[in-house]
């Protein structure tokens with residue numbers, strides 16, 4: 245496995261012709277970096293409040309291994325809600341999507357990601373979708389493995405297959421989240437009460453919060469975006485990692501619910517399936533498309549962005565602006 249990972253990394257790093265694309269990307273990135281001051285690092289998780297808010301980085305990977313990157317692309321950050329896509333896919337692989345969708349719906353809410361209000365209004369308490377906390381905590385209890393440790397190991401192994409390296413949990417962020425998880429704990433208790441959790445409250449929370457605390461860089465999430473863009477097929481490994489039908493579901497959820505209660509605006513004005521996290525990450529999946537003449541990545545790509553200064557919805561301010569610009573210039577809008 246270790247060898248395979250090195251080869252996967254080299255296939256990407258040795259691509260020579262991305263310099264011109266890097267230069268353009270760099271100009272755009274530095275143009276949007278000043279807008280980081282319009283946002284703030286998430287403060288409700290104390291460990292996240294300490295990071296440098298002026299960071300902005302991007303990595304884009306094509307199916308041939310072509311790589312374009314700029315800015316703080318190598319900075320490490322935690323997945324946070326980007327992990328919700330991965331958990332959903334892993335649970336579908338484990339049980340089949342029908343089983344998962346009996347426990348979590350596929351409807352956007354228009355409410356904040358940690359909202360509790362609809363759980364009681366929407367009888368019989370079924371979470372609206374797996375991209376909000378209530379849905380993701382439910383999905384965490386469905387992951388393969390008996391103990392929280394086994395479930396987390398299965399997620400780490402799944403991520404390793406996609407990104408080509410072993411990622412790990414940022415213990416400081418995990419502890420910080422665990423100690424301040426009152427709201428998530430209340431969601432989990434409600435879900436236990438309505439019968440949607442398949443594990444204890446504490447076990448589901450441990451898995452969910454550890455998943456959120458997995459540390460990655462922009463290349464890692466670009467790689468996952470690339471696999472999603474290719475419907476579960478890993479173009480560098482040349483291997484189908486999960487069923488096409490599951491990838492389609494995940495991407496539909498990213499478009500409709502991936503950017504929390506700003507998902508409508510993202511679909512309307514950016515038009516790329518994307519998932520954000522409060523740490524400032526955005527993972528996007530761009531399918532093969534008829535691009536503007538001369539634009540890079542005509543066969544699709546995965547995009548990873550990091551910009552920890554977020555807006556009131558929990559989305560990276562400058563990261564969203566950069567993604568919008570890239571999507572417009574290179575004709576990535578899927579609609």
Ligand SMILES: NC(=O)CC[C@H](N)C(=O)O
Nearest residue numbers: 324325357456521522558
């Ligand atoms: N929107 C997010 O990224 C939220 C994830 C965070 N761990 C939480 O549960 O609050």
